[in-house]
Amino acid sequence: MAPLNAEILGKLHAAFRPHAPIDNPDDFQGRESERERVETALITPGLHVVIFGERGAGKTSLANVATSKKNPIKVFCERGSSFSALCRSVLLKLSVNDPARLIYDARTQTIRSGGINLDLNSPTLSADDFRTLLPSGPTFIVVDEIDRIENIEVVHRLAELCKNLSTNRPDIKFVLIGVASTADEILRGHTSNVRNFRQIALERMTEAELSKIIAHGELVLGLQFDGIVKKRLVQVSDRLPYYVHLIAVSTAERALARGSQRVEVTDFELGLKAAARDCDAELSTTYEAAIPSVRESEIYRRIVWAVAEGDARVSPTAAITAKVNAIAKGEEDEPVTAQAVGAALKKLIKPERKQILTKEQNGLYRFSNPLMRGYVRLVRESR
Structure with a gap:
């Protein structure tokens, strides 16, 4: 080539x-309704936004284009992120944009504005400390990958900060982004703040x-x-x-x-x-671990392919068995029993097979990583 x-x-x-979120609004296609709802929320006093959905659904791209004219502050969460660390990241980026008002001292790790001198390394950095250093006028803060935060108390404090700002600084807007199936999952059960958030669910397109x-x-x-x-x-x-x-x-x-x-x-x-x-290396590694390249593993490959078929996100053993045998027939091979499929399914949810599948309480199976479904289709189509 x-x-x-x-x-x-x-x-x-x-x-x-x-491999990178879209940031040019002209290049963003679809999601017209969701984009309008985000943009409307950003001009509604006291209303914040939470965007959630599966990986690969375009959550960050939506936030980028909806805030493209707002000059937003963007921060990304890590597993060990603390509330103080998130506030520090925002304040440091604000100081770059407004160095005359927010004076950052790298030597002492402090930030100063007027008569306020704040230690950015302090683990007791409070929401009030943070709020007093925010600029006057509309400010937009995007917090991405909030689902990665392990400490639930950090998320609760962030939600409380948004609630506080809705009352005291309604021109300050947070856009929270994360992988989840509901807004409550993102807020870790902090439902008291739901009225302060516009919930934007990104379904499959x-x-x-x-x-x-x-x-x-x-x-x-x-x-x-x-x-x-x-x-x-x-x-x-x-x-x-x-x-x-x-x-x-x-x-x-x-x-x-x-x-x-x-x-x-x-x-x-x-x-x-x-x-x-x-594709993401994690997908290929998991797929290869689940399907060893030996003759005895054909049932595992066919099961994984079967789960990737159709539009259903979960599959019962009977449906998987039927699809497995349809694949076997197409490959001119012998059918297998439901018992054999059931035994193989039990192995595919084990760590040694990278837990490519997860079993629901009602006996249905699904991919542990929602992106795996598309990857399997991609591999199957390219064979």
């Missing part, structure tokens, strides 16, 4: 961004929204994806924008490298293989 020049590469990565991503890429690159390529790309993506961007960038790159303005099935098939290699 011939290397692309810098100009074409720049357009390619403006069209599709699987519709086929129409995913098609808009491809159409935007076509416009930016001056390319045309074959109809069958568009259809297969959307089907493999598991309705997550991450996979549409990942597969589309690899597929378009192959067409551009051969000097064509049309993305054909051959480009798509080669792009699938490249996309599988470019």
Whole structure:
């Protein structure tokens, strides 16, 4: 494959961004309703925003484009993040933007404003201390990956800070982002603050929204994806924008490298293989651990493939067995019993198989990592 020049590469990565959030509003496709709800909340006094959903759903991209004209302060959480550390990160970034008002002393690790001198390393840094150093006028603070915080008390203090600001500084807005299925999961049960938050759930995208991503890429690159390529790309993506961007960038790159303005099935098939290699290493490691490359492991591969089929997020043993035997039939192999599938399922939820699957209380099985579903589809389609 011939290397692309810098100009074409720049357009390619403006069209599709699987490995970095979108920050240019013109490049953000779909999620019109969610974007409008975030933007409306940001101009509503006292209302904060919590954005939640699966990995790969576009949460950070949504926050980026919705706050693009607000000059937001952005901080990222770590497992060991404390409330003081989060406040310190915000204040340090504010001091860079406004060094005349917020004077930071790197030697003493203090920040000064007027008659207030605050030790940024103090573990007792309070919400009131933080609030007194915030600038006058509208300020927007984005806290990403809040789900990573291990100490539940940190999340509770952050929620209490938002509640305090809603009353005393309604022009200060927090946007909290995290992987979760509900806002209550993000706030760790701190439901008393729900009225201060607009909850933005990012469900999987519709086929129409995913098609808009491809159409935007076509416009930016001056390319045309074959109809069958568009259809297969959307089907493999598991309705997550991450996979549409990942597969589309690899597929378009192959067409551009051969000097064509049309993305054909051959480009798509080669792009699938490249996309599988470019996926999160954790996905490939887990998949390979669950499916050893020996004849006896075919049942494990077929089970994993079966769970990735259809639109259901969870699958009962009977449905998995039926799909496993349909796959076996297509591969001209003998069927297996429900008991054999059940025994294999028990192994696939064990650590030695990287717990690729999780068993629900009602006896249903699902992928432990929601991104695994799309990865399995990608691997299966590229074989």
